[in-house]
Amino acid sequence: MRPFKGLFVTGTDTGVGKTVISTILVRLARRRGVNAVGIKPVETGCNWRDGVLHPEDGALLTAASDNEISLDDVTPFRFSLPASPARAAAMEGRKLMLSDIVGHISAIAESSELVIVEGAGGLMVPIQENLMMIDLIERLGFPVILVARMRIGTINHTLLSVSALEARSLGIAGIVLSCSSREFGPEEEHTAGDIARLVKHIPVAVTPFLDENDLANPDSVTDVIQSSWPEEFLSRLLG
Ligand SMILES: Nc1ncnc2c1ncn2[C@@H]1O[C@H](COP(=O)(O)OP(=O)(O)OP(=O)(O)O)[C@@H](O)[C@H]1O
Ligand SMILES: C[C@H](N)[C@@H](CCCCCC(=O)O)NC(=O)O
């Protein structure tokens, strides 16, 4: 039995693979019989479509959740400017309150078996004045999945994010290194092991490079991940 109602997917940066990993987690959970839904409550950089801001990440999470949740509930807070939520809101003359985001996520968590929440950018991204993504995580109390790029520089970025979470005693359920490039340096086969040794008790998994065909076929991606992540890692996250 999972002791938590939600998982929070954060990253060492924007564009590291949080959406790829969040959608995979939702699909894996659902395959295991857990009625999980994926949400991205705040999305910036949305494009206008038919007079409405369209959240790309939110749409991918809605599809991963088999449309059991509406796009309005997946991503209620949408902004056009591709910036931090606080900056996008300020430049669009709108107000974004952390407490409203917490309220929305808590309501979704109440009505679902498991909610997988994707953040925007990394831990220290401003949401409201001096309140950051890490403050949202702290208020929710959900364990964190930290997604990082498999690329030179990632050991530093990953350990800095782990330090920030540990400084507030926030639980880290796992670290995922996502290989978004086909090129693989000779040191990279050691990166996951090096990070695992340095973070000691936190499990580390690697998501292999997924080509365009893989990414276009969510079922085959889910198969790839199911066979490449250790079962122990999956059961710790999804029960
Ligand atoms: N394992 C992988 N194989 C191939 N491409 C990947 C992989 N992981 C991520 N990518 C690609 O990297 C890009 C960024 O990934 P993604 O959109 O998941 O990042 P993100 O952290 O969610 O970004 P944001 O901060 O904007 O939400 C996408 O084009 C995605 O398809
Ligand atoms: C536009 C990006 N894709 C992302 C916001 C990233 C903000 C990064 C701010 C920073 O760290 O400098 N938005 C989002 O995930 O909804």
Ligand SMILES: [Mg+2]
């Ligand atoms: Mg994303």
